Amino acid sequence: MSKGDPPLFILPLWPVVDRVLRSIYHIKPLKADGSGIICFDIRRYKGPSKVLNDGSEVRTGDIIIELHLNNDWFKRRRKLNLQASQSPREFLGCFAQDLRVLAQQITRGMFGDIVALHGITLQDVAARRLGFQVDELPDSLWKKGGRFYMAGLMQVYHLRGDKLPGLREKPWEVKEVWLSREALLNRYGPKHP
Numbered sequence: 001m002s003k004g005d006p007p008l009f010i011l012p013l014w015p016v017v018d019r020v021l022r023s024i025y026h027i028k029p030l031k032a033d034g035s036g037i038i039c040f041d042i043r044r045y046k047g048p049s050k051v052l053n054d055g056s057e058v059r060t061g062d063i064i065i066e067l068h069l070n071n072d073w074f075k076r077r078r079k080l081n082l083q084a085s086q087s088p089r090e091f092l093g094c095f096a097q098d099l100r101v102l103a104q105q106i107t108r109g110m111f112g113d114i115v116a117l118h119g120i121t122l123q124d125v126a127a128r129r130l131g132f133q134v135d136e137l138p139d140s141l142w143k144k145g146g147r148f149y150m151a152g153l154m155q156v157y158h159l160r161g162d163k164l165p166g167l168r169e170k171p172w173e174v175k176e177v178w179l180s181r182e183a184l185l186n187r188y189g190p191k192h193p
Contacts, residue, residue: 006152014156017149018071027068030098030105037091038098039068042111045118053133056180058116065102065111067119067177074157092126096188099130103188106181117179122150124175131187132177147174 006014021027022039030038043066050058058064073094106114121127124134137143151172 005155006148008155011152011156014152015071018153022068025066027066029070029072030102034070034072036098036101037070037073037094038102039070040102041066041068042114045115050178052116052178052180052183054180054183056116056182058178058180062115063111063113064116064118065114067117069153069157071153071157088126092129095126095130099184099188103184104190107185107190115181117177117181117184119177120146120150120174121177122147122154122172122174124173124177127175127177130179131183132179135176135178137174137176143174147172150174 025041027039027041030036030040042063045058045060045062045064047060049060052058102117105111117132119127119132120137128134154172
């Protein structure tokens with residue numbers, strides 16, 4: 001266990017806390033049957049205006065889609081003894097597949113005038129490979145709390161740090177990720193296989 005990770009004896013509380021937070025924030029699975037790796041909620045952006053790397057601008061009050069991992073996806077994989085939660089290639093493939101589904105839904109007008117996708121993650125390397133802009137978060141109590149919570153989720157649901165060589169040698173760091181609507185549609189839109 002690296003410094004700042006939750007102690008093992010409190011990890012059984014994480015699924016309960018996760019369910020409560022998902023209910024409070026109205027986080028739902030992207031696919032109606034819950035089979036996908038992406039969950040989301042729609043919200044208004046409350047931060048200062050932000051220009052993304054592709055030139056798109058996210059302004060205060062714009063509608064964004066907040067992305068979350070579907071922890072049930074990882075639980076089902078473990079029950080079936082599938083090691084997707086430990087295979088970066090399969091994880092990236094499943095996430096890209098869900099981004100294609102999301103792009104199709106946006107093209108059909110399901111989410112209105114969303115401007116961008118946003119998330120907070122410990123998996124910034126994977127996010128970059130999927131085309132997301134990755135930004136540092138300022139040091140704050142919120143960032144430390146987010147890291148503590150997400151590190152617990154990673155241990156409970158996703159990457160089992162005790163089984164992956166090298167994972168525990170570098171501490172997890174919380175990063176902010178963005179993907180503009182245009183970048184999503186260009187990369188994952190219906191014209192792409």
